[in-house]
Structures are given as C-alpha cells and as structure tokens.
Amino acid sequence: MTRLDLQARLVDLASSFVGITEEGRDNDGEMVRMFQATLGTVDREPWCLAFVMYCVMELDRRFKSQTILYPTESSQILWLKTPQVARVMFPEPGAIAIWTNYINGKPTSRGHVGIVKSIGPDGFMDTVEGNTKMPNTRAMDGVLFRRRHALPMATGDFRLTGFLLPFPG
Numbered sequence: 001m002t003r004l005d006l007q008a009r010l011v012d013l014a015s016s017f018v019g020i021t022e023e024g025r026d027n028d029g030e031m032v033r034m035f036q037a038t039l040g041t042v043d044r045e046p047w048c049l050a051f052v053m054y055c056v057m058e059l060d061r062r063f064k065s066q067t068i069l070y071p072t073e074s075s076q077i078l079w080l081k082t083p084q085v086a087r088v089m090f091p092e093p094g095a096i097a098i099w100t101n102y103i104n105g106k107p108t109s110r111g112h113v114g115i116v117k118s119i120g121p122d123g124f125m126d127t128v129e130g131n132t133k134m135p136n137t138r139a140m141d142g143v144l145f146r147r148r149h150a151l152p153m154a155t156g157d158f159r160l161t162g163f164l165l166p167f168p169g
Contacts, residue, residue, distance in 0.1 A: 001063050003169045007094020009063075010166065014055045014115045014128040014143070021142035027131070035130060039073050049073050049113050051130025051143060052096055056166050067166050069096070075111035076100060079161055086164045091116045091125050091150050095163040102157050114146065116163065125150040 023029030027044040035050040036043070038057055049072070056067045070081035079087075079098045088095065093116055101110040114129035130143045152160045 001065065003165065003167045004094070006059055006063065006065055006167045007092070007165070009059055010055055010094045010115060011117050011128065013058060014051075015117065015145075017051070017055075017130075017143040018128065018145055019143065020130075022140040026141070032131075036073075039071060041073060045073060046131055048129060048131040049075055049078060052113050052115060055115070065167055068168050069164060069166050074109070075113045076107075076109050078113070078164070079111075082164050085168075086166070088163045088165060089152070091119050091163050092165075093118055095165055097125070097127055097148070097163055098161040100159050100161045102159055107159075111161070112158070114148070117145065119150055123150055124148065 020031045022032055027047055032047050035047050035054045036045060038050055038054040056069060059065055060067055068083055068086050070078055072078050075098055091097065095116045097114045097116055099112040101108045114127035117126040117128050119125045124147050127146045127148055129146050131141050132144055132146060133139050133141050134144065149160065152162065
C-alpha cells in the first residue's frame, strides 16, 4: 500500500469518529480514554495528538505499515523529534497539521494537531481534529471537522508550524 493510500485511509478512519465528544468533564470519556491509552497515558490529559496517534497506529496494525511519527503526546515534541524527511510546508490529505501556541509573541511548549482532510483553492484546509470545539460554543470538546488557514502565519497566539507525513514514501 502506498503512502498516499495510507493517508487516504487515515482521513477516512479519523472522519468515522466525528461526533465523539468528551463525557462528564474535560478530557474524559470512554472514547477519549481509548485514544489516550494508545500512548499509555489515561489521565485526563489533552488528547488531540492521542486521537491522531490512535488513528495512525490503527492503520499500522491493519495494514502492517510503520509510521515514522515520533510516539509522544506533545505536539511540539512530535514536530521536533519526527524525522525531518516527514516534514512538509504545504498540506496534503492525510498529513498531520501542527500548530504552536504563542504567548506575548513567544512560542510555548503547547500546541495542537489535526489531520488534513482536504485543501481548498482559497488558502484554507478542512481538518479532522480531536479535543476541539467549534468557535463560540459551550459544547464539550470532541472530534470535529474544522476549517483552518493552510499557510503558516507569523502573528497570533495560535500559529501553524507545518505538516508531517505520517508514513514513509
């Protein structure tokens, strides 16, 4: 199976979880704990990357593939420790989008991840993300489709860092 086939299946698998939400309190619920257990931690931690890694590792299991993503729950460590060959600056379906949180113009150790679903001609991409909610809502976080700017921005508190291809080419 090619890298592009695996990435297409990654989008399909991640999309099948859209609608799953936290239960009872932040970063909790049966499905959230299942995602978190992928990397061995079930302790009400933020779970955006646990969701992505669950989907990637499930494909590895099903198709005997081998992800090149560094196994971590930290989006920033994922970016830094995944081999450089996986990094790309332009999105493609099935790539992992990495964002960094900034405070007062300085990067923090916190961030967010999502799986690119599609890229539009308008400079935006559609993603599948865990541990997210639609802006201006009080709903519990969940797995949702989001629409985000597809180019790295130099300003703001939430900046796109780049993209990782999860499977070797």
